[in-house]
Amino acid sequence: MPDALALIANAAGKLTREGLRATGRGATALPGLVALTLDPNFIGALSAELEYGVACVSGTNGKTTTARMLADISRTAGWNPIHNRSGSNLDRGVAAALLAHTSWSGEPGGNFGLFEIDEASLPSAVGKLEPRVVVVTNLFRDQMDRYFELDTLAKKIGDALAALPATTTLVLNADDPLVANLAVRRDAKTIFFGVDDPDVGGVVPQAISDATRCPRCKSPLKYARVVLAHVGDWSCPSCGLTRPPRDVSATKILLGPDGSEIALAGTVGSIFESVRVPIPGLYNAYNALAALAAARALDLGLAEAIRALANFRPAFGRLEKIEHKGRTLRLVLVKNPAGFNAAIGALLETGRTPRLLAALSDRDADGRDVSWIWDADFEALAPSVEHAVITGLRGRDLALRFKYAGLAKERMEVVDEWSAAIDRATMLAPEGGEVVVLATYTAMQALRAVLAHAGAAVPFWED
């Protein structure tokens, strides 16, 4: 049983939650904040009650999708995960998820904690949660007004992971040198995942690279293959550090407009399986590999994992499809250069000439500094764009980015108000056609709220 303080915090949080939900709000964070104010150790106390322990998923991109994949896998295996599903991924989001699934008397309503954790919060969260498994998907530059520099962040995460007991298994992306290096100071089990398909990625390093230097000796890294930014088949010619052997590896990835087919191999045993990932994009194939590696770390069956992935449905703004006025809106959440480049890569892989509704905002959850759009490869996108309707609190910056990337004036227009922007973008697309919605976090929330009001989408905290 949780102690008295945790029970009081639980009750206070639950009251807050009921109050918020009675007024029709999402309650994905505030109840958690209330509970944490009363008991700073609240998430540790409640998660200690969970039979199958806790898994944390972190990293710059892909954590929401990876965590949802892992939730589906654990459910298929008969577990009952408590999951901060809506992407509210600070301590308070974890606390809110826990108290929502804990009874007034402190009985957990699940047996496995699955928490997506913001990478800046990861060091403090893992200390409290003592997870069985920590997954790190990748580390890219993101919202530097909040996370500051990537090297500093990687060091903080490495310090926190080094302090965890040997019972914690790390699940790390071997292809990301910053992430792979998080394991060096640990003498405990690590499962690495990566892509070994020689046809994935090119040989030319991409313009926006965060880690061109060896994480150990700071010399320039050499790449046999670059997948995205600094992710790829890397090695350091100076000190000899190389990509660690992959325990879960994709030897072949076939990308299609509605999903990918992965040939999966592993160094443990003789596992060779075909895995279907029903959402497009190479980055989603990576997310699936991360989820499969985490499933192995949790001793969940591969057959169940593959079955769960085949039935996977995307999360908020991660290539969701929404029908609206006879058009299909495809929602793509963008928040940093690497994520943007991966998303437009997936979009253009299939030869589309997209009609866009693009929205840039600068609230805290979006990142207050909009500079990142200049690191994103709009130059690759602009020649294919049929038309772009541009909106958001910083829509004018976004319009300027398109202009300097060479998008012709007559192919774009700024519409300042959310619902007018949706109407305009929808009207411009032919009946039965598609509009690709590229938006930052709070802009996506605002657009979805308008769509929900028009009867098109489900409010995000209910899915």
Added chain:
Amino acid sequence: MDLRIAHLYPDLMNIYGDRGNVIALAQRAKWRGIEVEVRPYSVGEWADPEWPDVWFFGGGQDQGQDIVGADLAGKNGAALRKSVEGGGAIFSVCGGYQLLGHEYVPEVDPSIPGVGILDVTTRAGKRRFVGNLLVDSPDGQLVGFENHSGRTYLGPGAKALGTVIAGNGNNGEDKTEGAVQGKVIGCYLHGSCLPKNPWLADRLLAWALDRRHKDTKLDPLDDADEAAARVQASEVARTRT
């Protein structure tokens, strides 16, 4: 007519989207029918002082800044000084700005010498300045986003680029932001700076072209989109910083 842009250390000194400044300089020249070539220069690559008309030098992570500082202590720093003497222009932001000054003085470690092209000195500060930055100058306003812990102080040889209206600027004390000395500019404006502040971009273009093409007149461009972005960003800086 042609324009030569050197992008300094694009692999190490390019965070916070500073490459947008190179994109802005290049596009605004091309839109006027000027041919443009951009050359990247990184550590250990010889920077030819005769080639560039304008240099861009952005901000980096601490790791990058150490490596670049060491590189500039050698012949590449001398090349930069020679280029400026020969009429080359420089636009620098954040870490690049700091490294063009006399030195950067950390809290404990020994100071890192700079190139000394700008009469400024930077000292480490405890609190990081993060937020929108709005600056007034006799030639027009400038808007961007600052993210730095260094405090930069101007010597008599450098003039402030402008006066802070919202945000912190050079040091959070004297209301100055940035530095101008001859054709060398340094500032703390990310954003990227030049796309949203086209008058500054055009000033740099004029300085750069003047090195090899005397009495160049820049044709005016339609800057309505740039103005709209600046108005929106300035409003945010005034109300939400």
